[in-house]
Amino acid sequence: MSGLDLSGKRVVVTGEKGLGGELVRQATEAGAEKVMFSYCSGAVEAQELHEATGATFSRLALGDLESHASFLEAVRAFGPVDLFVANAGMIASGRLKDTSPKQARRILDVNLFGNIALVDDLIVGDYMAKRGRDMAEWSRAGLIGSVAAGGHVGQRHYAASKRGLRGYVESLPDDMDVRRKRVGVCLLEPAFVDTGNPDVTAAINYYREKIIAAGGADGQARWEEFVAKGYVMKAPAAAEEVLRLMTCPEVVGVRAIPEGATMAKVREYLNKAA
Numbered sequence: 001m002s003g004l005d006l007s008g009k010r011v012v013v014t015g016e017k018g019l020g021g022e023l024v025r026q027a028t029e030a031g032a033e034k035v036m037f038s039y040c041s042g043a044v045e046a047q048e049l050h051e052a053t054g055a056t057f058s059r060l061a062l063g064d065l066e067s068h069a070s071f072l073e074a075v076r077a078f079g080p081v082d083l084f085v086a087n088a089g090m091i092a093s094g095r096l097k098d099t100s101p102k103q104a105r106r107i108l109d110v111n112l113f114g115n116i117a118l119v120d121d122l123i124v125g126d127y128m129a130k131r132g133r134d135m136a137e138w139s140r141a142g143l144i145g146s147v148a149a150g151g152h153v154g155q156r157h158y159a160a161s162k163r164g165l166r167g168y169v170e171s172l173p174d175d176m177d178v179r180r181k182r183v184g185v186c187l188l189e190p191a192f193v194d195t196g197n198p199d200v201t202a203a204i205n206y207y208r209e210k211i212i213a214a215g216g217a218d219g220q221a222r223w224e225e226f227v228a229k230g231y232v233m234k235a236p237a238a239a240e241e242v243l244r245l246m247t248c249p250e251v252v253g254v255r256a257i258p259e260g261a262t263m264a265k266v267r268e269y270l271n272k273a274a
């Protein structure tokens, strides 16, 4: 039991696999009044998640403005949103020489442009609930960034897309429209979440091997410390933390999960172990 209480809240999550699926399950378990989610290619998974949780769903292809419009129509029918978690995104790794400009543009279109355009529309189009003047009562839009935006090897375009979300979120607190519409926007940046995404599994294996090998007799203990500090989380724990932070009145702006995590700190583990 997480102790999270979302009773009376209407929650929308983008993405149905990995972290998105966990966010939907936990929002439902925490008593949310209504939950809705999006899928892109995973129609079968979306149906299964709907059957397991009762949450409704609608298709969204981030970056495709016609798809944004039809998704937003479904959000309008859902009703005013208290918590919107813009979780969906492409995790992409690869060698520089193997990434075409078209692939690079796609990553930026989906993760950066797609999510920004969606959150802009949600705020400007009055899709978010307006509950009161006190910031604690404001509705919340949360974007999912990544500690890897600080430069995880092989994730240049992904890192650029997630770092771009920072500029967006950091410029919002004093934005006239955002204040008038009473929406708190935050960017939550998890380190590694074991969601089964193959690129993430490869990254976790990379760090496990490097830390254990370089640490000699202390290698296994150092890896366990790395995990215990929250640099590698299971999806349920990460989803719980995302929802907890999104319901903290004081959390607007950027927050890493675990708090204070940066790629420099991740690299320290490799260097200290070396």
Ligand SMILES: NC(=O)c1ccc[n+]([C@@H]2O[C@H](COP(=O)([O-])OP(=O)(O)OC[C@H]3O[C@@H](n4cnc5c(N)ncnc54)[C@H](OP(=O)(O)O)[C@@H]3O)[C@@H](O)[C@H]2O)c1
Residues within 6 Å of the ligand: 014, 015, 016, 017, 018, 019, 020, 038, 039, 040, 041, 042, 043, 060, 061, 062, 063, 087, 088, 089, 090, 091, 110, 144, 145, 146, 147, 189, 190, 191, 192, 193, 194, 195, 196, 197, 200
């Ligand atoms: N896992 C990690 O270590 C980690 C760390 C930091 C941040 N994050 C961020 O957390 C979020 C979820 O990660 P995850 O590990 O759960 O990834 P995942 O298992 O690969 O799931 C990604 C989700 O995004 C959706 N999606 C992908 N491309 C889309 C598009 N063009 N339009 C709309 N939806 C799209 C997918 O929908 P379909 O499957 O239906 O296509 C899927 O539900 C991502 O934003 C990721 O960058 C993850």
